[in-house]
Amino acid sequence: MKIAGIIVEFNPMHNGHQYLIQRIRKIEKPDIIIAVMSGNFLQRGEPSIVSKWLRTEMALTAGIDLVLELPYHYAVGHANLFAQGAISILSECGITDLYFGSESGDIASFYHTARHLRNEKSKLDLLVQEKLQQGYSYPKAYSLAYDLTHKNETKLLDLSEPNNILGLHYVKVIQEHHSSINAHTILRKGAQHHDQSPHTHTGFASGTSIRNALMNGDDFKSIADKMPNESYKILMRAVNQNQILGWNDFFPLLKYRLMSSSTEELASIYESEEGLEFRAMKAIKETNDFISFVSLMKTKRYTWTRLQRYCCHILVNVSKQKMKSFLAKPHPPYLRLLGISLQGQRYLRYKKDSFSVPLISNVKKSFEDLLRIDIRSADIYDMKTSYSEKKSKPLRYDQENQRFL
Amino acid sequence: MKIAGIIVEFNPMHNGHQYLIQRIRKIEKPDIIIAVMSGNFLQRGEPSIVSKWLRTEMALTAGIDLVLELPYHYAVGHANLFAQGAISILSECGITDLYFGSESGDIASFYHTARHLRNEKSKLDLLVQEKLQQGYSYPKAYSLAYDLTHKNETKLLDLSEPNNILGLHYVKVIQEHHSSINAHTILRKGAQHHDQSPHTHTGFASGTSIRNALMNGDDFKSIADKMPNESYKILMRAVNQNQILGWNDFFPLLKYRLMSSSTEELASIYESEEGLEFRAMKAIKETNDFISFVSLMKTKRYTWTRLQRYCCHILVNVSKQKMKSFLAKPHPPYLRLLGISLQGQRYLRYKKDSFSVPLISNVKKSFEDLLRIDIRSADIYDMKTSYSEKKSKPLRYDQENQRFL
Numbered sequence: 001m002k003i004a005g006i007i008v009e010f011n012p013m014h015n016g017h018q019y020l021i022q023r024i025r026k027i028e029k030p031d032i033i034i035a036v037m038s039g040n041f042l043q044r045g046e047p048s049i050v051s052k053w054l055r056t057e058m059a060l061t062a063g064i065d066l067v068l069e070l071p072y073h074y075a076v077g078h079a080n081l082f083a084q085g086a087i088s089i090l091s092e093c094g095i096t097d098l099y100f101g102s103e104s105g106d107i108a109s110f111y112h113t114a115r116h117l118r119n120e121k122s123k124l125d126l127l128v129q130e131k132l133q134q135g136y137s138y139p140k141a142y143s144l145a146y147d148l149t150h151k152n153e154t155k156l157l158d159l160s161e162p163n164n165i166l167g168l169h170y171v172k173v174i175q176e177h178h179s180s181i182n183a184h185t186i187l188r189k190g191a192q193h194h195d196q197s198p199h200t201h202t203g204f205a206s207g208t209s210i211r212n213a214l215m216n217g218d219d220f221k222s223i224a225d226k227m228p229n230e231s232y233k234i235l236m237r238a239v240n241q242n243q244i245l246g247w248n249d250f251f252p253l254l255k256y257r258l259m260s261s262s263t264e265e266l267a268s269i270y271e272s273e274e275g276l277e278f279r280a281m282k283a284i285k286e287t288n289d290f291i292s293f294v295s296l297m298k299t300k301r302y303t304w305t306r307l308q309r310y311c312c313h314i315l316v317n318v319s320k321q322k323m324k325s326f327l328a329k330p331h332p333p334y335l336r337l338l339g340i341s342l343q344g345q346r347y348l349r350y351k352k353d354s355f356s357v358p359l360i361s362n363v364k365k366s367f368e369d370l371l372r373i374d375i376r377s378a379d380i381y382d383m384k385t386s387y388s389e390k391k392s393k394p395l396r397y398d399q400e401n402q403r404f405l
Numbered sequence: 406m407k408i409a410g411i412i413v414e415f416n417p418m419h420n421g422h423q424y425l426i427q428r429i430r431k432i433e434k435p436d437i438i439i440a441v442m443s444g445n446f447l448q449r450g451e452p453s454i455v456s457k458w459l460r461t462e463m464a465l466t467a468g469i470d471l472v473l474e475l476p477y478h479y480a481v482g483h484a485n486l487f488a489q490g491a492i493s494i495l496s497e498c499g500i501t502d503l504y505f506g507s508e509s510g511d512i513a514s515f516y517h518t519a520r521h522l523r524n525e526k527s528k529l530d531l532l533v534q535e536k537l538q539q540g541y542s543y544p545k546a547y548s549l550a551y552d553l554t555h556k557n558e559t560k561l562l563d564l565s566e567p568n569n570i571l572g573l574h575y576v577k578v579i580q581e582h583h584s585s586i587n588a589h590t591i592l593r594k595g596a597q598h599h600d601q602s603p604h605t606h607t608g609f610a611s612g613t614s615i616r617n618a619l620m621n622g623d624d625f626k627s628i629a630d631k632m633p634n635e636s637y638k639i640l641m642r643a644v645n646q647n648q649i650l651g652w653n654d655f656f657p658l659l660k661y662r663l664m665s666s667s668t669e670e671l672a673s674i675y676e677s678e679e680g681l682e683f684r685a686m687k688a689i690k691e692t693n694d695f696i697s698f699v700s701l702m703k704t705k706r707y708t709w710t711r712l713q714r715y716c717c718h719i720l721v722n723v724s725k726q727k728m729k730s731f732l733a734k735p736h737p738p739y740l741r742l743l744g745i746s747l748q749g750q751r752y753l754r755y756k757k758d759s760f761s762v763p764l765i766s767n768v769k770k771s772f773e774d775l776l777r778i779d780i781r782s783a784d785i786y787d788m789k790t791s792y793s794e795k796k797s798k799p800l801r802y803d804q805e806n807q808r809f810l
Contacts, residue, residue: 252788253661259784260662260722262777285784285795317665372667379664379690383657390690 003347004030005095005181007070007086007170009038011048011207013058013231016101020186021063024099028184032065032347036089037338038075039374040381041316043082045308047245049211050238051385052378053392056339057404060397061230065344067395068093069336072373073326076312078138083169088331091179094351098183100170103161105187110164110171113157117172120149137303163188214244243385247290247311253380254293254315258284270313270323276302280314316377326373334370335359339395363390408752409435410500410586412475412491412575414443416453416612418463418636421506425591426468429504433589437470437752441494442743443480444779445786446721448487450713452650454616455643456790457783458797461744462809465802466635470749472800473498474741477778478731481717483543488574493736496584499756503588505575508566510592515569515576518562522577525554542708568593619649648790652695652716658785659698659720663689675718675728681707685719721782731778739775740764744800766799 039052059067074085131141150156157164224232266277283296294307334357378389396405409429444457464472479490536546555561562569629637671682688701699712739762783794801810
């Protein structure tokens with residue numbers, strides 16, 4: 001059997017994602033495609049633009065057979081943690097092949113770079129420490145150190161590209177776990193990840209440009225061309241129900257949480273480090289919007305993404321202790337099913353007795369403790385939607401007849 | 406010197422309050438009148454309808470010389486705590502005479518009842534315990550026990566009346582502290598405290614009826630007749646600035662706080678008792694408005710007021726520990742000045758060296774720790790107003806020329 005796995009956010013699904021899925025389906029001809037997808041909060045430290053349930057609809061209509069939620073702890077984490085969680089879930093699901101888009105498009109470079117980093121580890125660690133002491137953020141320090149170790153190497157990856165970085169972490173995790181998963185990469189076409197406008201490229205619009213067009217209330221037709229038709233319809237449902245969300249919608253709650261917490265309480269939040277909590281406490285009093293709030297906290301030391309993730313942890317009240325106890329568990333601690341095709345259902349039936357961790361379809365009482373942070377983050381997000389985490393069930397989709405069951 | 410003291414909420418100031426102040430001024434002829442006033446959260450466990458700063462304006466224009474804030478810890482407390490805090494502040498300010506409105510109007514009954522309660526204490530305590538064990542709320546248990554001990558007494562107070570209860574606590578505190586303050590009571594005229602409509606009585610409308618008329622968007626002219634003219638103008642300013650506030654405005658924050666807290670965190674909140682935190686956690690998931698939320702928590706055991714106060718403590722994140730350490734301090738721990746007349750200013754100048762606790766005019770850095778909960782409750786309230794607790798200064802009023810300085 002060939003079981004394909006992908007790691008996604010679908011924020012929202014666009015033609016680039018569709019291209020990847022179709023390529024896998026047509027050229028690689030897997031028996032099923034499994035996606036592990038972030039929930040309502042994302043790796044860049046943002047609420048997703050539409051609920052995970054709508055994004056699951058997008059995934060299923062675009063040809064995914066199984067959608068599993070990447071728990072909050074991994075999903076809103078740095079690249080390494082994100083990769084650890086995602087690969088562990090896909091591995092537990094029994095994928096044989098991992099596919100990811102990258103700016104490089106050459107899988108040999110990923111294996112080669114991973115090997116290089118292993119060989120140069122001690123040298124690299126020293127250089128990273130040196131750069132950190134000079135006040136750089138971790139990603140910047142790493143990138144500078146990396147540049148210094150690979151001067152004469154031509155086959156190494158360009159790690160200033162976000163998808164190259166994520167892909168490299170996937171490959172590293174696969175290697176570290178001596179996993180039999182084969183990694184493949186597909187060259188990303190057209191738009192770069194962070195391009196701002198959906199119009200400037202003839203290739204695929206990035207999620208960022210679609211989000212900006214939505215937030216600015218631009219002509220929605222310009223978006224329609226950049227997305228699969230089904231995903232566009234799902235997105236427009238969210239538009240009509242006023243459920244296109246972003247940090248602005250959650251900023252009052254973040255502000256209230258900061259205003260009503262003691263510094264000790266804030267210091268106990270995950271990623272409160274080096275007095276960052278004092279910066280946050282001070283900044284929140286001087287601003288009434290999210291962008292200025294993060295700008296006020298920003299220093300060379302912290303990337304914007306790192307600060308946004310910190311904001312998520314404050315909003316969701318994720319303590320260092322909770323995070324520590326989660327990370328002390330085997331990875332993954334559970335599989336949370338968000339959506340499934342009929343084909344995926346057959347696969348699960350065949351597979352489910354071999355899972356070493358619980359497969360969770362409904363948030364039953366007995367799972368509440370295990371899922372605490374996932375439930376909480378969903379409950380907070382759902383204060384702005386019509387969903388209820390406790391009452392939601394995995395979506396079932398009949399791909400042949402193109403309808404939800 | 407004759408220094409008069411009153412204990413108020415002015416939520417908002419109405420003709421009944423004005424009548425009390427004028428009677429004191431004309432008949433008792435004190436040198437100055439001092440009011441201790443709740444901040445932005447009140448004894449019944451509600452946000453005040455307008456900010457404490459507007460209520461201070463009302464107080465000064467109605468003839469009060471000194472307005473001091475009753476700290477949150479006392480203000481959002483049961484009658485005994487409320488009285489302890491208020492009397493301790495007035496006593497520190499050197500009042501010679503306390504005036505309060507009551508349904509009884511006979512000060513002898515207050516002294517007599519206080520004495521009776523002291524004499525019957527052991528009997529009463531037993532009866533209260535018995536009633537509590539039968540599942541009654543504390544106020545109800547107390548009231549039933551009281552009824553059983555005073556069958557043949559005619560001069561005892563009717564303790565089903567809210568102002569009689571508060572007044573009795575004032576007198577008890579004065580007696581317990583062997584204070585030289587003389588207590589006086591003035592018969593409340595016209596409307597009962599909880600009457601709903603401003604039209605049904607020819608006497609004075611209660612605060613409740615004015616608040617209801619405001620919340621329902623009734624004809625504001627009906628309100629104008631029930632308030633001093635200056636207070637009405639101040640109130641209308643708040644109406645125009647959309648700053649008439651109530652629990653509905655803070656419910657989303659309360660809901661978020663409950664959704665984002667662990668049960669252990671909630672259990673650490675002041676007045677989380679007998680598993681009330683579990684009732685709150687359960688109820689909040691089933692409702693989207695404050696009234697239904699409290700209704701879902703309500704049992705015979707807890708009065709509505711007690712539950713509303715609990716909601717304030719959750720919103721403001723007041724822990725048992727914070728409350729304990731506050732109550733372990735000498736009472737009062739500080740005097741917080743909100744407003745002052747020129748006459749009041751002269752009195753303060755004469756008096757200030759004799760204060761045994763800090764007189765706080767501005768929230769300076771050095772007072773932040775002492776005022777933590779007062780600042781936090783104001784900051785949360787001010788998320789809905791244009792005030793800033795840190796930047797606010799006491800209001801100064803020239804009574805003779807009727808203008809703020």
